[in-house]
Amino acid sequence: MRKLLCSLTVCTALLSSISAMASAAPDHGPRDETERGLWQQMDEYERELKNSEFLMTDPALNTYVKGVLCKAVGTERCGSTRIYIVRTPYYNAMMAPNGMMIVWSGLLLRTRNEAELATVLGHEFAHFEKRHSIQMYNNIKSKTDAMTWISVLPGGFLAQMSLMGSVMSFNRDMERQADLVALDDLARNGYDPIAASEIWEQLRAEMDSTAQGKRMRKAMDNAGDFFSSHPNTKERMEYLRAAAIGKRSAGQTKGVDSYRRAMAPWWPQLINDQIKLNQFGATEFLLDSMARGTWTADLLYARGELYRARGKDGDFATAIGYYKQAISEDANLAESYRGLGVSLMRSGSKDEGKKALKQYLEKRPTADDHGIVSMMATGS
Amino acid sequence: MKYKTHALLALALLASLAGPAFASWAVMKSDTAVKVAKGTMTVKPTAEWNRSSLRPSRRSEAWTRDGINLNELTFFGAIADGESILRQGYTTTEKLPRFKSDMLPTDITEMFEATNRMVLQSPVFKMGKVEPAKLGTHDGVRFSYSYSAQAEDIERRGEAVAAIVEGKLYIVNFVAPSLHYFDAGIGEVRTMIDGVTINPPKMKATTDSKTKKKKRSSSPMTIPMSKEKM
Numbered sequence: 139m140r141k142l143l144c145s146l147t148v149c150t151a152l153l154s155s156i157s158a159m160a161s162a163a164p165d166h167g168p169r170d171e172t173e174r175g176l177w178q179q180m181d182e183y184e185r186e187l188k189n190s191e192f193l194m195t196d197p198a199l200n201t202y203v204k205g206v207l208c209k210a211v212g213t214e215r216c217g218s219t220r221i222y223i224v225r226t227p228y229y230n231a232m233m234a235p236n237g238m239m240i241v242w243s244g245l246l247l248r249t250r251n252e253a254e255l256a257t258v259l260g261h262e263f264a265h266f267e268k269r270h271s272i273q274m275y276n277n278i279k280s281k282t283d284a285m286t287w288i289s290v291l292p293g294g295f296l297a298q299m300s301l302m303g304s305v306m307s308f309n310r311d312m313e314r315q316a317d318l319v320a321l322d323d324l325a326r327n328g329y330d331p332i333a334a335s336e337i338w339e340q341l342r343a344e345m346d347s348t349a350q351g352k353r354m355r356k357a358m359d360n361a362g363d364f365f366s367s368h369p370n371t372k373e374r375m376e377y378l379r380a381a382a383i384g385k386r387s388a389g390q391t392k393g394v395d396s397y398r399r400a401m402a403p404w405w406p407q408l409i410n411d412q413i414k415l416n417q418f419g420a421t422e423f424l425l426d427s428m429a430r431g432t433w434t435a436d437l438l439y440a441r442g443e444l445y446r447a448r449g450k451d452g453d454f455a456t457a458i459g460y461y462k463q464a465i466s467e468d469a470n471l472a473e474s475y476r477g478l479g480v481s482l483m484r485s486g487s488k489d490e491g492k493k494a495l496k497q498y499l500e501k502r503p504t505a506d507d508h509g510i511v512s513m514m515a516t517g518s
Numbered sequence: 519m520k521y522k523t524h525a526l527l528a529l530a531l532l533a534s535l536a537g538p539a540f541a542s543w544a545v546m547k548s549d550t551a552v553k554v555a556k557g558t559m560t561v562k563p564t565a566e567w568n569r570s571s572l573r574p575s576r577r578s579e580a581w582t583r584d585g586i587n588l589n590e591l592t593f594f595g596a597i598a599d600g601e602s603i604l605r606q607g608y609t610t611t612e613k614l615p616r617f618k619s620d621m622l623p624t625d626i627t628e629m630f631e632a633t634n635r636m637v638l639q640s641p642v643f644k645m646g647k648v649e650p651a652k653l654g655t656h657d658g659v660r661f662s663y664s665y666s667a668q669a670e671d672i673e674r675r676g677e678a679v680a681a682i683v684e685g686k687l688y689i690v691n692f693v694a695p696s697l698h699y700f701d702a703g704i705g706e707v708r709t710m711i712d713g714v715t716i717n718p719p720k721m722k723a724t725t726d727s728k729t730k731k732k733k734r735s736s737s738p739m740t741i742p743m744s745k746e747k748m
Contacts, residue, residue, distance in 0.1 A: 191642050191666035191673060225641050243641075411641040414632050416612040447632070449618065480624055509649030510623045510659050 166218055166237065166266070173235070173272055180236040187222055187238070194223040194243060202400040203241060203255070206393075210256035211263050211323050219263065227411040229341070233262040235271050246401060247408040248340065248424065252393025253324065253333030260320030268319070270312045317378060325385035330392045335379035340427060342371045347423035409440045418448055435468030442477050446484075454485040472501035476511065483514070492516070542571035546581060553717070555579055555595030559688060560715040564706055567591065575605045589694040589703045591710075596719050597687040603630065608637040619685040623659035624648065626680050626687065634665065642666040653681035653688060654714035664696060675700040679711050684718045 168174040187193065194200075203223060208216035219237045228244040239262060249255040265271060317334065325331040401408075412421050421444050429437050442460035445453040461478035464471055475498035482491030495515035499508060546552055546567040553560050555578050567581040574580060578594040594603060602614035614636060615629040627648050635643050643665040651660030658681030666673050677700075678691035692707040694700040 186671070190671050192640075192668075227641050414635045414641070416615065416632060416636060447615075447628070476624075480622055483622060484620065484625070506646055507624060507627075507648040509647070510627075510661075511648075513650045514622055514624065 177236050180234040180238060184234070184236065184238045190224070192225045194225050199223060199400070199404065206252055206256050207259040207263060210260040210327055210329060212327060215267070216263070219266065225411070227415055231258050231262050233266045235266070237266070243408055243411065246404065247412060248344070249337065250340070250394070250397070250428070251333065252397040253329040253391070254337040255397065256324055256329050257320060257334045257337055260323050261316050264316035264319035265312065268312070268315060270316065314377070317374065318381060321378060321381055321385070325382070325390065328390055330390040331382035331385045332379070333392055335375045335382060338371050338375035338378060342375065344420065344423055344427070345371070347419055405436055409436070413440060413444050413447060416447070418444065433463070435464045435471050435474070438464035438467060439471055439474045439477065442474065442481070446477055446481050449484070454481045457481045458485070470501065472498050475501065479515070543568045555593040558595030558717055558719060559593055560717060561593070561710050562713050564709055575603065577601070583703065584699070588699050590692070591707060592691045594687070594689040594691070599685065603633045603689070604637055612636060617687050619682065621682070626659060627661045630661070630678065630680070631663070638665065638667045640665060640667050651679050653679045653690065653711060654716055656681040656683050656716060672697070677704055677707070683716050686718065688716055690714060
């Protein structure tokens with residue numbers, strides 16, 4: 139069940155080692171009664187997950203993500219896993235011992251290229267192959283009846299994950315082993331291994347930006363995400379960088395363009411989900427990180443939305459600037475006119491705001507909010 | 519678990535942490551006008567409803583016909599500048615969006631959506647039609663939406679009408695599973711919304727809430743959340 143699911147980093151240990159469903163390689167299968175029971179629970183959870191409203195089932199997206207894992211670890215090995223992309227705007231991935239891998243949509247927003255995505259997928263896969271989760275499961279069982287305790291916890295999946303994370307995590311040797319195995323796989327299969335340390339730099343920077351207030355840091359810990367289960371990121375970043383240097387070679391790629399192409403249809407939804415978390419600092423950092431100095435219309439629009447949603451003194455003026463820049467980059471991005479119109483009206487420029495809203499309506503004549511925006515654009 | 523399916527259930531969870539997870543219920547008789555949300559609105563149900571003693575916020579109250587999980591009608595009355603729709607205790611992570619009296623109709627719907635996404639911890643929330651409407655005789659905005667809560671694999675639909683009257687926000691919101699219950703209940707709710715009377719508070723809201731004594735129904739029922747009156 140979901141209580142046994144571990145985050146890639148946290149419960150992966152739990153989840154990643156039991157053994158084989160029909161599709162898994164024989165040596166991944168359960169080896170005794172205890173493992174068989176855990177395996178069955180994972181299978182049951184997987185059946186539930188297949189019907190989840192949170193599942194992102196788009197075939198192209200799923201094929202792409204699975205393809206990245208297969209490229210990273212080899213097609214002969216990746217067949218033992220099944221990837222599920224779950225719409226949850228936090229950074230994490232998890233692996234169950236039965237071969238079920240869960241990737242949160244927030245991870246797709248944060249990885250900047252294919253090699254970074256491959257790093258995370260490969261890391262989880264390594265926990266799976268090395269059967270780390272079953273080792274952790276047995277370890278926990280010997281210490282406490284934690285799983286029974288977890289099974290009665292209230293709250294949603296996120297809350298349960300978080301609580302699980304507080305009682306179990308892979309030990310440092312396991313994490314290091316998974317890191318280095320994944321790095322070897324990446325390098326051997328054509329990905330630039332420097333991506334492994336770069337994603338840690340990115341996570342560390344995001345963690346710093348969100349920890350500006352203690353509250354924010356606590357929020358991220360509560361979410362049961364990557365940060366709460368991957369300590370010592372500086373050390374990790376350093377040994378990954380050192381290991382990567384000897385393995386870089388010509389012909390390896392980061393897959394920046396291919397990643398952008400695959401994710402392009404999903405950016406608006408991923409960004410919107412992030413903005414609506416109401417985490418201003420974290421979201422601004424992410425947008426800046428995604429832009430890397432090149433602000434596309436989508437990112438400018440998102441930045442406008444972020445400031446408009448906060449609505450503090452001066453925020454509408456700032457938002458207006460971003461919307462106007464977005465429009466100058468892409469005059470057909472209708473939602474920019476909507477944001478611009480509302481921001482102008484909120485800051486006192488009613489006539490100008492109405493004009494922008496009318497432009498939005500012209501570009502989106504079938505918008506769900508056409509009725510109310512039309513009234514706002516023509517009313518007194 | 520099923521707790522964070524919607525506002526009142528979340529409230530039930532909070533209550534359960536502090537004490538027994540029981541709500542008191544009072545029957546709202548059909549065709550009898552009743553003041554709701556601390557007296558800030560008057561509605562006349564056309565069928566019998568059950569009012570919960572658990573409030574999604576201090577300015578609101580929740581009704582159900584068949585159980586909160588099956589249909590929930592919530593009244594939010596006189597939300598003032600700087601206040602959130604739901605009580606902040608629903609989320610320990612981020613600050614819930616706050617109402618501002620100069621908000622436009624689309625700002626209200628966006629605030630509603632953001633609040634729900636945060637409380638439900640769910641990005642699976644889709645706003646549907648947003649159009650001009652009346653809350654009683656007052657100009658407002660009607661919006662429909664659908665969502666799924668964390669770890670609950672059913673879709674719920676909602677429809678609400680909101681209006682700003684004398685600088686304060688009023689919302690009547692109906693939520694039910696998409697399967698059967700929403701369609702079965704929304705017709706009556708729309709009729710009730712058409713007949714809503716808004717009674718703007720005469721005094722400052724903070725003073726008002728402290729000085730007014732809580733009135734209980736003459737026929738309170740104390741029943742477990744799982745056994746609401748049918």
